[in-house]
Amino acid sequence: MSELQALLKYQDVDAKLKKIEQEISSSEEKKKYFQARKFLENAADKLDAIDARALELKRLAQILTKKFIEMNEILKDLSNVDELIAEGADVSFYVKNAQALNDGMKTLKQDLNGLIDKINAAAEEYKKLKAQTIKMQKQYNEYKEKYAAIKESKKEASNAIQKELSEIEKTISPDIMAKYKNKRRENTFPILCALKNDRCSLCGMELPLASRSKLSGGNVIECDNCHRFIFSE
Ligand SMILES: [Zn+2]
Structure with a gap:
């Protein structure tokens, strides 16, 4: 068997391994396991963001x-306004104070309502995050096992193919094999393709005569373009 034939044979057998890998990687088990893992990895950041918001809301409440205490002080001043006016104090000063107090109260009420809305929204978000985290924790545990089981179920077939591959590998030069494996790691497949009409049959790139x-x-x-191995049939 020539080296080219060996390489083509290697790729044929390797295709079976590739198929198993694809079955595992496209499985529902893997999808759900990775989804839960990613969610849990980001959950801490989301919780930090809610914590930061809670601190900001606390500052607003302070x-x-x-403001409320300041208004209360003004109100105290106004409580004995009758006596003060009887003693000859300036009425217009107290009227102005009372108006300012009234305006201040209105604004305070609005601000307070706004703050309550924000607190409720933050609490709702926290509640949602907590429920999702519990759900994802459960999914993680369940699908971690299921994903491992699916890999385990393909192990025997995969090992048999690996063994076959290492036998064929013995007839291929190490530098070509190393390049093949690199391409395989980069998810290129098939790796070998025939020359057709002076072009790479996979990407269509024309090859110079040299x-x-x-x-x-x-x-x-x-191939200069897709980096696959090109051979002449
Ligand atoms: Zn190409």
Whole structure:
């Protein structure tokens, strides 16, 4: 068997391994396991964001409390206004104070309502996050096992193919094999493709004459465009 034939045989067997890998990676078990894992990885950040919001809302509440205390002070001043006016104090000063107090109360009420809405929204978000986290924690545990089981169920077939591959590998030069495996790791498949009409049959890139002349005697060259091995049939 020539090296080219060995490479093509290797790829044929490797295709079976690729199929198993695809079955695992496209499985519902993997999808749900990775979905839960990703959610849980990001949950801490989401919780931090809610914590930061809670601190900000607390700060706003403190500001409103301070405003309320200030208004209360003004109200105290106004409580004995009758006596003060009887003693000859300026009425217009107290009227102005009372008006300012009235306006301040209105604004405070609005601000307070706004704050309550924000607090409710944050509490709702927290509640949702908590429920989702519990759900995803359960999904993680369940599908971690299911994903492992699916991999385990394919292990025997996968090992048999690996064994077959390592036998064929013995007849292929190490540098070509190393390049093949690199391409395989980069998710290129198929890795070998025939020259058709002076072009790479997979990506259509035309090969210059100088490159094509290297193909004689069962040699392979790499396509400049898709980096697959090109061979001449
Ligand atoms: Zn190509």
